[in-house]
Amino acid sequence: MNACNIGEDALIRRLAKLVPGRADVVAGIGDDCAVVRTGRRDSFDWLLKSDPVIEGVHFTPTAPAEAIGHKALGRVLSDIAAMGGEPMWVLIDLVAPASVPVKRIEGMYRGLAKLARRHGVAIVGGDTARGKTLELHIFAVGRIPRGRAVLRSGGKPGDSLYVTGSLGGSGQGRHLRFEPRLVEGQWLAAGKWATAMMDVSDGLATDLRRLIAASGTGAVIEAARVPVSPAAKRLLDRRAPLVHALSDGEDFELLFAVPRRKKTAFEAAWSRQFRLACTRIGELTEKSGRLELETRGIRRVLNVRGYEHFT
Numbered sequence: 686m687n688a689c690n691i692g693e694d695a696l697i698r699r700l701a702k703l704v705p706g707r708a709d710v711v712a713g714i715g716d717d718c719a720v721v722r723t724g725r726r727d728s729f730d731w732l733l734k735s736d737p738v739i740e741g742v743h744f745t746p747t748a749p750a751e752a753i754g755h756k757a758l759g760r761v762l763s764d765i766a767a768m769g770g771e772p773m774w775v776l777i778d779l780v781a782p783a784s785v786p787v788k789r790i791e792g793m794y795r796g797l798a799k800l801a802r803r804h805g806v807a808i809v810g811g812d813t814a815r816g817k818t819l820e821l822h823i824f825a826v827g828r829i830p831r832g833r834a835v836l837r838s839g840g841k842p843g844d845s846l847y848v849t850g851s852l853g854g855s856g857q858g859r860h861l862r863f864e865p866r867l868v869e870g871q872w873l874a875a876g877k878w879a880t881a882m883m884d885v886s887d888g889l890a891t892d893l894r895r896l897i898a899a900s901g902t903g904a905v906i907e908a909a910r911v912p913v914s915p916a917a918k919r920l921l922d923r924r925a926p927l928v929h930a931l932s933d934g935e936d937f938e939l940l941f942a943v944p945r946r947k948k949t950a951f952e953a954a955w956s957r958q959f960r961l962a963c964t965r966i967g968e969l970t971e972k973s974g975r976l977e978l979e980t981r982g983i984r985r986v987l988n989v990r991g992y993e994h995f996t
């Protein structure tokens with residue numbers, strides 16, 4: 686058995702058994718960020734997140750330098766958004782072959798800095814190392830009012846499921862240009878709208894399976910309601926645009942659950958607050974672990990898989 690055929694989630698579950706925890710960890714391995722609590726009287730919980738981007742995996746050698754920096758930080762900010770948090774401080778480890786032009790590295794940091802500035806984030810350090818490929822490893826700390834982090838585990842049967850923006854076809858370019866949904870995530874947490882939330886990074890089908898596993902529910906997606914992105918509709922390959930929307934990775938939109946009784950008030954409040962689309966795509970069900978797709982009134986178990994990190 687190797688990393689490829691065990692799969693990412695199973696590998697993480699095995700590794701999680703090997704490592705220690707502490708009493709002040711509110712949410713450890715298995716959510717978008719870790720949530721930790723310091724002093725008893727602190728008014729904030731702290732969110733911790735790290736993530737690498739690697740040439741040949743997350744970007745091509747011809748990708749514009751600024752876009753690489755934007756993506757590297759944007760991925761981490763998207764995970765902080767998925768908890769409802771506010772990003773604060775960032776450390777960056779740069780790994781680069783000795784032959785990389787300084788101009789390219791500076792370009793990456795310019796892209797990173799632009800996004801950081803927009804969200805009031807400070808870059809406070811890190812390290813550099815020589816390596817075979819160009820890599821940025823980002824570690825970020827964010828905060829959220831104590832007890833308010835929106836975990837993946839809070840969903841209940843009957844909750845409506847929503848996604849922001851549109852899904853699929855991110856490989857056409859959006860994976861380098863997406864906007865982390867920080868304002869929206871903070872608003873969802875502050876208004877106590879969302880019972881469970883995560884960002885869509887590995888494809889809706891895969892990520893929703895993770896959310897229902899954490900919440901101990903099932904879910905049904907209504908095929909006709911899935912917001913398929915224009916990029917996914919333009920892709921003229923053998924896979925239908927809907928399949929792209931369900932399975933392509935790197936959308937970096939928010940996926941969240943809202944109690945059914947708040948549905949009308951939530952949808953009205955959202956459209957007063959944001960121009961960004963927010964679409965109800967289905968709901969959580971009582972069938973624990975079961976993900977279904979409803980097409981013209983008929984529900985079938987959804988077998989579509991999203992992005993697998995080790996295949």
Ligand SMILES: [Mg+2]
Pocket residue numbers: 716717763764767883884885886
């Ligand atoms: Mg995430």
